[in-house]
Every structure is written in C-alpha cells, then in structure tokens.
Amino acid sequence: MTSGALAVHGGAPVRTAPWPRWPRADDATLRSVEEVLTSTRWAVSGPYDGRLSSERRFAGAFAAFNGVRHCTPTSSGTAALTIALQAAGVGLGDDVLVPGLTWVACASAVLHIGARPVLVDCNPRTLAMDPEAARAAATDRTAAILVVHPYCSVADLDAFVALAGALNIPLIEDCAQAHGARWRGRRVGSFGAMGCFSMQQSKLLTAGEGGAVVTNRADLADRLEQLRSDGRRFADAPVLGRLELVEIGDVLGRNVCMSELHASILLDRLQYVDDENAVRRVRAERLDAAIAATPGVTPLEPDARVTECTYYQFVLKLDLPTYGGAPIERIADAVSAELGIAVNPLHVPLDRHPLLSAGRDQLGGGPLPHAEEARRTCLTLVHPMLLADDAAMHDIAEAFTKLHRNRTELATASDSTAAMALSF
Numbered sequence: 001m002t003s004g005a006l007a008v009h010g011g012a013p014v015r016t017a018p019w020p021r022w023p024r025a026d027d028a029t030l031r032s033v034e035e036v037l038t039s040t041r042w043a044v045s046g047p048y049d050g051r052l053s054s055e056r057r058f059a060g061a062f063a064a065f066n067g068v069r070h071c072t073p074t075s076s077g078t079a080a081l082t083i084a085l086q087a088a089g090v091g092l093g094d095d096v097l098v099p100g101l102t103w104v105a106c107a108s109a110v111l112h113i114g115a116r117p118v119l120v121d122c123n124p125r126t127l128a129m130d131p132e133a134a135r136a137a138a139t140d141r142t143a144a145i146l147v148v149h150p151y152c153s154v155a156d157l158d159a160f161v162a163l164a165g166a167l168n169i170p171l172i173e174d175c176a177q178a179h180g181a182r183w184r185g186r187r188v189g190s191f192g193a194m195g196c197f198s199m200q201q202s203k204l205l206t207a208g209e210g211g212a213v214v215t216n217r218a219d220l221a222d223r224l225e226q227l228r229s230d231g232r233r234f235a236d237a238p239v240l241g242r243l244e245l246v247e248i249g250d251v252l253g254r255n256v257c258m259s260e261l262h263a264s265i266l267l268d269r270l271q272y273v274d275d276e277n278a279v280r281r282v283r284a285e286r287l288d289a290a291i292a293a294t295p296g297v298t299p300l301e302p303d304a305r306v307t308e309c310t311y312y313q314f315v316l317k318l319d320l321p322t323y324g325g326a327p328i329e330r331i332a333d334a335v336s337a338e339l340g341i342a343v344n345p346l347h348v349p350l351d352r353h354p355l356l357s358a359g360r361d362q363l364g365g366g367p368l369p370h371a372e373e374a375r376r377t378c379l380t381l382v383h384p385m386l387l388a389d390d391a392a393m394h395d396i397a398e399a400f401t402k403l404h405r406n407r408t409e410l411a412t413a414s415d416s417t418a419a420m421a422l423s424f
C-alpha cells in the first residue's frame, strides 16, 4: 500500500520495477537476420539464389496463421491499406467509410489515392466502428468499408459482412491492432475481401516496420502483388542469378515491398504471437479482477463472439468525478508517473486530428459524439504491460486507487509540461 503525494508531484511512485521490454528478439531472431545478411538476397527484387526468399516464406506462414490462401507483405501497414484500397478499385471521387476513432493512417491512406474518407462514429461498448452509423453514412458514392479492430476489440463482423454485401462493395479489415484475434472461431482479416496488418514497432507482431495484406481471392492477390512491386509478379520458374520478379504492368504499382531482413525477423517472431496473446489474456483477467474493487475504473465489456481476444491496448473507462473531475490528460500523466510507463488516452477523433483538421472539407461524415466521449474518459495500457507478472496487475490497480485517494490534489493540480518518455 503506497501512501503520500502523487508521483507526478514528487511523491514515491507505486511501481519502480521495470516493465517487460518490447519489441522482443533472441538468439534465434539474430540467426534469422544473420542468414539474410550473409546471403546475397536482401530484397524480393534481388537475384534468385536458388532458395525461397524470406519474404515468400513469411507470406506463406502468415497466410497459414490467418487461415487464408494469399498474403502480400508490404513495407508498412499504411502501404498495406493503400494497395488494398487500390486493389479494390477505389480511387478518385469515391467515398470510403472509415472509423472516426482510429489511427490517422486509415483516413490519410484514403486521401492519398484521391478518395474521400467518410468518418463514422464508434459503438460506445466496443469503440469499433458502429454498423448502424455506417449504414446511415453510406451513399451511392461509397466504394468500400474500411473497418478497424481497435485496441482490444473486434468490430461487429457479422453486421459489417452483411452491410458490405447489401451495398455490394468490398469490406476491408484493418487488423493492425488485432494480430491473431478470432471472431466466431475464425481469424480476423479473413471476413472481408482483404485484411490489412501493420508490423510497426508497437504492434503485436513486429519487425520495426512492415505490413501485409491477406485475402482468399486469387485475382486480388495478383493485383496486390503487382501494386506493391512496381507492377511486377513472381516468375513461375525463377532462374538462378536472375531477378525473380517479372515486369507485367497490369496495374500502376509502386515499390512498397518488405525487405528480406524484415521478413526474416517476422518469420522468427510469428511463432510466438499466439502464446504471447494467451499470456496477455490471462493477465487481462487478473487485471479485471484487480480493478474490480478500484473506484471509478471499468474495462470494456467483452463480446462473446470474440472467441480469441487480443490486447493491443487494454482500455480502461474512467468515471471522471471519482478522480476529482480532472481532465483525462492530467489523469494519464499522473498514472504514468505512478507506474513508470506511458499510459495514454485513446486516439484523437479524426475530425480533430492535426493532420486532417486543416483539410476538414476533404472529410465526410461526423459528428462523432461517442468517439469524443471515449476520448474524454478512457485510458489505454500498452500490451507489453500485460506480459508482466500478476504483481504488476495489482500495481496498476493500486495506482488508480492512489489517484482516487489524492483526487483533491488531482483536481487542483496544474498540468505538467514534461512529456513522459515511453519506457518500452
């Protein structure tokens, strides 16, 4: 039991023990990278050396992991979204339904190909795009639905598959925050026409940067392959010492290929994703139990149709009056100081995002009252925290209890200007 002043005001913090490191690598990861470094094949666009490239091996392994036929690795999640939209035929003058509460790339990827993001409010229970709000926002200009599985939720895939079918437009799943999650027993990313992933540093599977698009459709896979490699396709029978990619040019591709180095890291780390997700689920249960007695903090309610839940970020909803009515940013700073790791509010609703707000007239949809309410009241715990031990889950609960005890101090405090450095 910690007493005394808040750590943000110089008191002793609740936790001084370190948090688990992220990203993770071990000797096998190093060997995997070394194998590429000591070879002459660093890129899919390099000469064929008689062996299957790491990129092809990762594509096969990641398709199998997701229970789909095809996978096209990319240089980033943003690149994955971009080529998926292009493969779906989305372009100039089209509208794409996009969640209002998500990472900015979901909207900027749409803008980059000349289409218009139409922002759709979230379901307050899951924080994912609300299917009824999406239905209401659809018009005859709507060319695709880009649904995101955010934080620790899966969007209502039953409703979105039905809506896309009724509108006769493609559903694209953004699974950048949900590697390994299952909806009714099936992996996310396999319900829509395509599923997009990011392997950026913060994600549940990472090589620092990276991405992938998965699909069951051979025609889309062929377009995706050309879109990401300057209109080239793998040769049926590669020749030793010659380039494996053949120039086709059916579509106007760019180079957003994943390098062999990145693919080799992902090939190694992919084998741990399910186990790490399972550990996080156990810790999340312990955390649920630990915060049950903590005043004014509730987790998101689980949806029974999510048969394997993943935690990119564990979301805590706060009753602000219990914390002196302090703004969420101040509570985030205070709890970060108690725990020695950055605890942040949710994404800024996209109509207020600095990258997009200047071009507000290029966005459709809104207002986003549920997204605003969630941004005002919720905090997120990053997934490496859920790889810590049970004592750490009690530290998290204790940090909030301490904030509650010090709610008068919290209510009257001026906001700290020191930005908290991410400690993982």
Ligand SMILES: *Cc1c(COP(=O)(O)O)cnc(C)c1O
Binding pocket: 076, 077, 078, 079, 102, 103, 105, 106, 148, 174, 176, 177, 198, 199, 200, 209, 210, 211
């Ligand atoms: C991280 C993320 C992206 C973008 O991925 P990058 O690899 O950073 O380009 C897109 N959508 C969502 C939901 C994300 O979380």
